Amino acid sequence: TLLVALPFSPLLIGCVLRFLIPFITLFLKSKFGFDLLPYYDLIMGFMIMVTPMLYGFVIGFLLLDDRDEGLFNSISVTPIGKTGYLTYKLTLPVVTSFIFTYLMIIIGGIIKIDYFYLLPVALMSSLEAPLWALTIAAFSSNKIEGLAFAKGLGVLFVAPIAGYFVTSPLGLFFGIIPPYWIIKSFISIGKDLESYLFYAICGIVSHIVYLFILVKFFNKKIEG
Numbered sequence: 001t002l003l004v005a006l007p008f009s010p011l012l013i014g015c016v017l018r019f020l021i022p023f024i025t026l027f028l029k030s031k032f033g034f035d036l037l038p039y040y041d042l043i044m045g046f047m048i049m050v051t052p053m054l055y056g057f058v059i060g061f062l063l064l065d066d067r068d069e070g071l072f073n074s075i076s077v078t079p080i081g082k083t084g085y086l087t088y089k090l091t092l093p094v095v096t097s098f099i100f101t102y103l104m105i106i107i108g109g110i111i112k113i114d115y116f117y118l119l120p121v122a123l124m125s126s127l128e129a130p131l132w133a134l135t136i137a138a139f140s141s142n143k144i145e146g147l148a149f150a151k152g153l154g155v156l157f158v159a160p161i162a163g164y165f166v167t168s169p170l171g172l173f174f175g176i177i178p179p180y181w182i183i184k185s186f187i188s189i190g191k192d193l194e195s196y197l198f199y200a201i202c203g204i205v206s207h208i209v210y211l212f213i214l215v216k217f218f219n220k221k222i223e224g
Helices: 001-031 039-045 050-068 071-075 081-109 119-141 143-165 170-177 181-186 194-221
Strands: none
Touching: 001 039, 001 050, 001 081, 001 170, 039 050, 039 119, 039 143, 039 181, 050 071, 050 081, 050 119, 050 143, 071 081, 081 119, 081 181, 081 194, 119 143, 119 181, 119 194, 143 181, 181 194
16 A cells, blocks of 8 residues: 555655645644745745655565565675665665655745755665665564554654754754664755855765665674
């Protein structure tokens, strides 16, 4: 079911952003005097991470299936090898998530953004898919454990939200969690070029480092 719904996720999320968020904004403003408009960048930055997360969950469980069935041991003697197969498995969600990021923002339309400066942010967001997938596959022994682990990973979204409100240098502490850099670089687009470049570079490096580490962990898991 999730695999069927995934191609429609940017459309669904985009429609929520375009139609539901303005309605909620008007409701909160009229009933409670709270203006949600200043937080549209946070909402949009958060939503661009949803589709890669879903892809990550699906690929993570597929990797668990492959590992339980001994597929990696069998494929290691073929020309593609384990590395080639893992690369294939992780590349598709990265490419798709990258495209979906742009689609979701175009459909959502609640904020205007420079699509050129969105490139590094979209790249970071797309790299979330293999990070989620490898985290689940590397640290779970089976699909039941993987499901429980996936639910627990939701707490990681506290970091980018907290980092949004903590404007002091202490907020960089949350940078240990990769999604933090997605939010920070996204909200810096068109506002502060120096901060944007800092967050974008740190974010891409952070995602690549974590990806390298998780690949190592996963390879040890399938070899052990």
